[in-house]
Amino acid sequence: MYYDSHLTDQPNCHQTQPNSSKKQFHPIMSKPKVYVVGVGMTPFTKPGSTGKDYPELVKDAVTEAVNDAGLQYKDVQQAFVGYLFGGTCCGQRALYEIGFTGIPIYNVNNACCSGSTGIYLAKQAIESGNSDVCLAVGFEKMATGSLDKMGSNPDGRAQSNDFHIKVAQNAYGVSNSPVNCQLFGSAAMEHMEKYGTKREHFAKIGWKNHLHSVNNPKSQFTKMYTFDEVLKARKIHGPLGLLECSPTSDGAAAVILVSEKWLNQNPHLRTQAVEIAGMELATDMPGAFEKSCIDMVGFKMCQTAAKRLFQKSGYTPNDVQAIELHDCFAPNELITYEGLGLCPVGKAGELVDRGDNTYGGKWVINPSGGLISKGHPIGATGVAQCVELSNQLRGRCGKRQVPNMKLGLQHNLGIGGAVVLALYRRADGGFTMSKPKVYVIGVGMTPFTKPGSTGQDYPEMVKDAVTEALNDAGLQYKDVQQATVGYLYGGTCCGQRALYEIGFTGIPIYNVNNACASGSSGVFLCKQIIEGGNADVCLAVGFEKMAAGSLEQMQPLLEDRTFSQEKHIQVMNDTYGIGPTPIMCQMFGHAGKEHMEKYGTKREHFAKIGWKNHLHSVNNPKSQFQKYYSLEQVLKARSMHECLGLLECSPTSDGAAAIVVVSERFLAKNPHLREQAVEIVGMELATDEPSVFAENSNLKMVGFDMVKKASDRLYKNTGKCPNDVQVIELHDCFASNELITYEAIGLCPIGKAGEIVDRGDNTYGGKWVINPSGGLISKGHPIGATGVAQIVELSNQLRGRCGKRQVPKVKLAMQHNIGIGGAVVVGLYQRADGGVSPGQGITSLSALGVDGVGGGAGGNGGSGSEFKSDVIFEEIKSRAGEEPDLAKQVKGCFRFTITADSGKKKSWTVDMKKATPYIGTESDAKPDVEILIKDGDFITISQGKLKPDQAFMQGKMKIKGNIMMAMKLKTILDPSKLKAKL
DSSP states (O other): OOOSSOSSSOTTTTOOOTTTTSSOOOOOOOOOEEEEEEEEEEEOSSTTTTTOOHHHHHHHHHHHHHHHHTGGGGGEEEEEESSSSSOOOHHHHHHHHOOOOSSSSEEBTTTBTHHHHHHHHHHHHHHTSSSEEEEEEEEEEOOOOTTHHHOTTOOOOOTTHHHHHHHHHHHOOOOOOOOOHEEEEEEEHHHHHHHHHOOOHHHHHHHHHHHHHHHHHTOOOOOOOOOHHHHOOEEETTEGGGGGGGOOOBBBEEEEEEEEHHHHHHHTTTTOOOEEEEEEOOOOOOGGGGOOOOHTTHHHHHHHHHHHHHHOOOOOOOOSSEEEEOOBBBHHHHHHHHHHOOOOOOOOOHHHTTTTTTSSOOOOTTTTTTHHHHOHHHHHHHHHHHHHHHHHEEEEEEEEOOOOEEEEEEEEEETTEEEEEEEEEEETTTOOOOOEEEEEEEEEEEEOBBBTTTOOHHHHHHHHHHHHHHHHOHHHHHHHHOOEESSSSSSSTTTHHHHHTTOSSSSOEEEOOEEEEHHHHHHHHHHHHHHHTTSSEEEEEEEOOOOOOHHHHHHTGGTTTTTTTHHHHHHHHHOOOEEEEEEEHHHHHHHHHHHHHHHHHHHHHHHHHHHHHHHHHOOOOOOOOOOOOOOHHHHHSEEEEETGGGGGGGOBBEEEEEEEEEHHHHHHOOOOTTTTTTEEEEEEEOOOHHHHHHSOOOOHTTHHHHHHHHHHHHHHHOOOOOOGOOOOOOOSSSSHHHHHHHHHHHSOTTTHHHHHHHHTTTTTTTSSOOOOOOHEEEEEEHHHHHHHHHHHHHHHHTTTGGGGGOTTTOOOOEEEEEETTTEEEEEEEEEESSSOOSOOOSGGGGGGGOTTOOEEEEEEETOOOTTTTHHHHHHHHHHHOOHHHHHHHHSSSEEEEEEETTEEEEEEEEEOOSSOOOOEEOOOOOOSSEEEEEEEHHHHHHTTSOOHHHHHHHSSSSEEHHHHHHHHHHHOOOOOTTTOOO
């Protein structure tokens, strides 16, 4: 605590009455409790942008609040309306239109805290016993320069803030900037001179609030600015930049307050009710009119109200999790940190530097975006703060939800002046259980290789992967606070042996063994460590140094004890029996065979998956295999067991992978990393269900039910679904497991996975790109490293770093990593900035650049694949990048509808109107010309064997739209410039 304990003396409730022979005791009158049960607000917008007048704004906010509480208008007994710009009785004008007539309505004008003053009066009306249900609403319909009009003085009467203006003028003179900018700019200059506060501290607050606002759909501004943009924005007054000032805004907000008696009569609302645990209103102290600009902007009255609030409520600032604070200007937010007692006077800059004002820090201040970014429709501001804190306590704030909310603090200031402070807590005494966010900021991995081929031992492999991950994050070894190490083959403490050699000594290191899910289990532990607040920076690493037949050695190495997978093997034996092939091949071969018998899946479906993954792997320089195999080669490869061939099985491999995971607090302190940071949106770990051993099913034995359970939980807890995902790294230890998992993670109904394969919805140009890395089948499977390597791939896909295998427009990525014995880890990942991966990415199989591969959906790897034209469009894309003049020559947008021999149609857009031309299949741009043509005819034109005008005259090409623009086809399809091999 940083505030004084001394307060104005309070009357003693236990004094003896004069002239009395007996001691008379007066009971302590504890105040009745008051609750917020309904909240509502409009979006805050640029003045005049919606065309709505204030009665409409008020109606929208009040209706939302009344509906939230499940009330009717007739239930409200009194109303308090805060506004600044408007004539008398605007409250009545707005509320009459909704249906509030006859009840007491009070219009409240108290500068920028008019709205919260209305809440304060409504609370007192309920405490007095005169009402059980009150409405507090605030609104403003503003205009450009509204705040300047406050200072205009046409008839010479005294201004409410003329004493305040005089203090600022005496200290730093007068400028042409708006009066309020001068007041708070002067306070900022004083704070800098007295305490060494830097210009950057104010800019950091502006940057933070704009960042918070990105996830608030009701904010006036939802654009994310860089710190540099905030720092270099146009100067307004003194150190104040434009992006550190609140805007003028239109908007309204409303809350419904009720008594304890009323809430007891409506117990169904208790779980959403928010108790006002304390509320104080203060006005200027004498020091406001002396020499200090800091006191002039309300520091002393804030300090006084805070002392009273915390002493009466029994709370301290350390009990608070989130604060909605009156950041009309960034300096006022900083100064108020000290006024509220969050830090000693003069130390607010240090609080900013520590990141203790944002997610991951000690408090989250202005999660809504505050006045600076959410907007500042003056009368609505204080009520909107109450709306935000109520929704935070209810856990309704989505991506901006503050974790573990138990107590919220409001600060609403008005120059002239008044300040309102309030504490809010859940009526049930509980707290929201939102988890803190965790991010991947650095990734690294070695090439996966044939065992023994590099001559490296595991400490060297771990060093290479970890060094790459740390360099990617820009960290040093000493920054890591805890580490997990996943591996299968090795004695105890191999993690320490590898990490000691790099320099990781003294920190907690956990060795994780969870079969093939060892690496991702380590990541799961790191995430929990950070969520628990026990570390801000963790390292998760996985490695394996294997040998030929490693998987078969798992059993005989420990012949004197029970084998962990003996019950799984029993299921195999009871169904199809056990043969001489490797146990793992038999497990997944049996599961594939059962799927074929139950659902009609074909041998070719598994082969197509093996073919696909080897094809994807061609463009992954860290894959164990980078050779292209045709579908026929995959089908005819040596049989391993039942439906599985050699090229549909993952190999034994050497390799290591590492990621650096950090807390929200760490990321807030290192904002330069946000662009490359990847948020772990959700992660679930599950183990075998009873069905594994009870149902005598090989599909269940290889983990179908635990995968389904983990996936269902993941979708439920994150609010996502498979249709939100673009790319998946899936545990394809065997092709049959990949196919089975399509159903377990909900990509299709049970029994329909073969249809996904046939449609090509598992590769480039389809619904999902599954295993763009090549998966375990082709990238390799060094067991402990596998799960971590999946996250490396997905992180790089989200960052747009995957080159020739880059999936286009990745926004959400999914991981699936399973270990028989067993465990499964599933996770969802997205960019920290909520955006999509940069660049266009690969939109079809033909664009992978592998000879003999066309763009057919469900491709078969042969020259007869559908849409041979895909390769031409990829060449056009390359030309557009290499020849800047091409777009200038064309200056038009073409939509091509190509018809394959099968009758299937595909559309490509070639948009040369933009500075950066777009060539792809997912554009909504309106075309100047539409071209309808058969795939074969299009190829003939691109080869120069047929001219575009000839094709048109012969009826082989139909043209809609601008015929003159269509003449530029010969420029786009210049055979001398197209290098594609057809």
